[in-house]
Amino acid sequence: MTKTAIRLNDISLHFPKQRNPLAIVLDFIKKNDRKFTALKNVNIEINQGEVVGIIGRNGSGKSTLLRVISGIYPPDAGEVHAAGDISLLAGLGTGFSGHQTGRENALLYGSILGHNEDEMREKLDEIIDFSELGDFIDEPLRTYSAGMKARLGLAVASAIHPHILLIDEVLGVGDPNFKEKSKEKILSMVKGASTVVIVSHSFGLMTDICDRVILLHHGEVMHDGPPQESIKKYYEIAGE
Amino acid sequence: MEEGSVSSPVLRRIGRKTNPLLAPLSTLSEIRKNRFLVRNLVRREVRGRYRNAGLGYAWAIIEPALLALVYWFLFIMLSGNPDELYAVWVLIGVIVWSCFSKSLNAATNSLSRNVRTIHLVYFPRSIFPVSGVGANIVVTLMSCMIILPIIYIYDMPITVHMIWIPVGVLMAGFMALGLGMMMAPLNCVNGDVEHLIRFITRAGFFVSPVMWTAEMALERGAWGEAALWNPMVVPITMVRHGLEGKAVELPDGIVMASILVSITLYLIGTMVFSRYERGAVKYL
Numbered sequence: 001m002t003k004t005a006i007r008l009n010d011i012s013l014h015f016p017k018q019r020n021p022l023a024i025v026l027d028f029i030k031k032n033d034r035k036f037t038a039l040k041n042v043n044i045e046i047n048q049g050e051v052v053g054i055i056g057r058n059g060s061g062k063s064t065l066l067r068v069i070s071g072i073y074p075p076d077a078g079e080v081h082a083a084g085d086i087s088l089l090a091g092l093g094t095g096f097s098g099h100q101t102g103r104e105n106a107l108l109y110g111s112i113l114g115h116n117e118d119e120m121r122e123k124l125d126e127i128i129d130f131s132e133l134g135d136f137i138d139e140p141l142r143t144y145s146a147g148m149k150a151r152l153g154l155a156v157a158s159a160i161h162p163h164i165l166l167i168d169e170v171l172g173v174g175d176p177n178f179k180e181k182s183k184e185k186i187l188s189m190v191k192g193a194s195t196v197v198i199v200s201h202s203f204g205l206m207t208d209i210c211d212r213v214i215l216l217h218h219g220e221v222m223h224d225g226p227p228q229e230s231i232k233k234y235y236e237i238a239g240e
Numbered sequence: 241m242e243e244g245s246v247s248s249p250v251l252r253r254i255g256r257k258t259n260p261l262l263a264p265l266s267t268l269s270e271i272r273k274n275r276f277l278v279r280n281l282v283r284r285e286v287r288g289r290y291r292n293a294g295l296g297y298a299w300a301i302i303e304p305a306l307l308a309l310v311y312w313f314l315f316i317m318l319s320g321n322p323d324e325l326y327a328v329w330v331l332i333g334v335i336v337w338s339c340f341s342k343s344l345n346a347a348t349n350s351l352s353r354n355v356r357t358i359h360l361v362y363f364p365r366s367i368f369p370v371s372g373v374g375a376n377i378v379v380t381l382m383s384c385m386i387i388l389p390i391i392y393i394y395d396m397p398i399t400v401h402m403i404w405i406p407v408g409v410l411m412a413g414f415m416a417l418g419l420g421m422m423m424a425p426l427n428c429v430n431g432d433v434e435h436l437i438r439f440i441t442r443a444g445f446f447v448s449p450v451m452w453t454a455e456m457a458l459e460r461g462a463w464g465e466a467a468l469w470n471p472m473v474v475p476i477t478m479v480r481h482g483l484e485g486k487a488v489e490l491p492d493g494i495v496m497a498s499i500l501v502s503i504t505l506y507l508i509g510t511m512v513f514s515r516y517e518r519g520a521v522k523y524l
Binding site (some may be wrong): 003004007016066068069070071073074075079080081083084085086088090091094095097098099100104107108112113114115116117163 | 248249250251253254255256257274276277283284287288291356357358359360361362363377413415518521522523
């Protein structure tokens, strides 16, 4: 028996183009419609336990789709339903502050990702351990190298175990050594989460881990099927 | 792994529109639920402000003290001989007024300043203005430490009425929160708001009792009495009178009116914010 984890019903999302208030009023009177449609009638159903990839050219609405699922942008039309906690992994280390120590930043980032205090205190040792920062954990973040920051970010992010994990191009951060480790960690998160939606340009990985891949083109679902098939379609439209 | 399958979660609607009329209450419960996050964001803000300063947090006291010195000088130049405590009243005026103006700025810019976070994670957006104002209240309470040497120098009595000092600071921040939440969504769409806010904080400085006191206004006849209806008169006077060791002494109705204004600002602010915030972040 399969249960639905994410259901997108006829989702449309528009971005406004006009900033000038006078122009907005004029457009309203003249019934001008100046907006950019990022997603158009998107229908997707993802079952619990599935790992789904999303591919498409730049600006095709991949990241926007993840943002709609996570609640960042409420859709202009249609409904989004999801089961369980959702966590969006995009740009590790959101909200890091250079003036606070690694430990404080771990707590800060953890709370931004939706953990409460007890959970964070409980996970802190594990996070520090995974980050391999050693004594640096109590130094201000501004003394960290980019790789160290990435390590701390990933350590915190990977401490979450959501029902639904959305990943937006976070594979391959940090130095080569860490890249391997981070990829490994993210893959283990993918295995740990019950449902995963992943946006990436590395098609090799997609073929390996995804049950199916969705191809987005100009905000519309162009193809939804086995990885190989969708990737083939991608190269067809990419050649245009 | 088994974790996910233990409790089988049910489908729920994401990004549902909430009833704006409930916003004043739901904002409170959002703050309560996310109090750990609010605390961390406030700490980040306060730390960040005094990052490279050798004197660090002492600037929370030095800045208003220097400002007060300048205004005190200006006042002597303009009108001669004020009473001995005048410099103290100006100092308190400066502290409470900057709490309001900085909080208002923080709340108004809270969405546009946190674009990166808004694009990458979702949590109730009211957390942004609330933690921005919270940070300024914390800094203001640190500034209030300057009251201790003043009490010592002028040999002031320590009374229960000193409770009005933090209450006044909170009230100033609370008013700024309501007004700022009203402006924050609009500020994402359009840069004019920022200029308007800058004007409000500059003009408000003169029409509020920063360089003057409620007592001075009462000696100025009808105009002076009218000036006391400015809602910022109450929080500033509250802190001054609290330090003097008395409850707020103002003509009838003014305290009540000011409290009503704060609550109304909060009600309208949270409603406007929750109604327009979702659309506004698309402009960022």
